[in-house]
Amino acid sequence: MALLTQHGKEKVVTPLLASTIGCQVVQVTGFDTDRLGTFTRDIPRSGTQIEAAREKARIGMGLANLPLGLASEGSFGPDPFTGMFSLNVEMIVWIDDTLGIEVVGVASGKTNFSHLLTANWEQAETFARATGFPEHGLVVRPRHDDDPRIRKGIADWETLRVTFRWACGEANNGCAFLETDVRAHMNPMRMEIIAQATRDLARKLCTPCPACNTPGFQIVERVPGLPCEDCGAPTREARADIHRCVRCGHQVTAERPEKAAPAGRCDWCNP
Structure with missing residues (x-):
């Protein structure tokens, strides 16, 4: 796999993918990734977080002349639930042109962005x-x-x-x-979130599609409606997960083991 990075991300990505899926990561240099956007706002990022990760991966694949590539991209902002602390969201994208698939590992956590x-x-x-x-x-x-x-x-x-x-x-x-400084090589907290996203990617790649055996069979949607433990009304809590293949589109709905949601999560019991 070609990994385009100039901020030391190979230090966590390479050993994790080697130990989990036996992948050999080749670090690619020769391109200033800051040209795609900086966290210090001197160069704005164009497009979304996942689009930036894809572009990095494609550039790395081109420079290394490999059909396999990966790259990560981070974002920082307030916690969307409470707004009380800063949140770091990391995405690491795996592109395999031999199979025609893309798999994305995601992780988020509290950070020191201030x-x-x-x-x-x-x-x-x-x-x-x-x-x-x-x-x-x-x-x-x-x-x-x-x-x-x-x-x-x-x-x-x-x-x-x-x-x-x-x-x-x-x-x-x-x-x-x-x-x-939230560049990866200057921020150990961010490096840990990148490691978590890499583990999520590896877990997805280790899950093959039951129909075509392509790696990356993963949860793409959560089905709400878990009944309230008190009144039995459907809640916003997930009752099932939808898994889908990134290649053939085969889909499976898996019921969750939980039988009821806490009354505190019910819009009727706790409006």
Whole structure:
């Protein structure tokens, strides 16, 4: 498999796929993946997260002249359920042109995606420690979050102090804008989510279609309607999962083992 990356993702992807499915991953270089978009907003990403992952995989396959490729893409934002913490969603796409299939591994989890605008070094130091610095890298720029003068990959205290003074001196408001560096090689929390997405991909690839034996037989839809344990009314909780083949389209509906949903999940008992 061709893996296009310049941020160290091969360190988690390669051993996981080798141990689970016996796959040999070939790291591909020679293309600046930042051209497809950066988390620091200096280069916007065009298209969706999965489209960006597909494009990376295709570029890697072309450079390596291989019919098999994979690539990952991450996204960051507020937790969609409570909005109380930052969430990292990772997708890793597997493209096999010999079989004509695409399989996607997905994982998500809490992350340290945050920022601070300050002219005070003590506040900057407190922020850095709270985000896990120096194990987790930081990005610094003057004035505000979109200033084009940017320093990335800061991973030691002396460099942070020097860069902080530089940013404050360059800014007309005297402030430095600090944010977590969420590139994979600078962010161990993100690396763990990438590892989880890779395990999800491997699990799907180890599940063959019962009709054509193609890897990637997976859940594509959840069927709601699990009855409430109290009143028996159908709830929004899943009662079954629909599995489908990525190649022939063979589909199976599998009932879940749960027989009833908690009353707290019922729109009638807990409106």
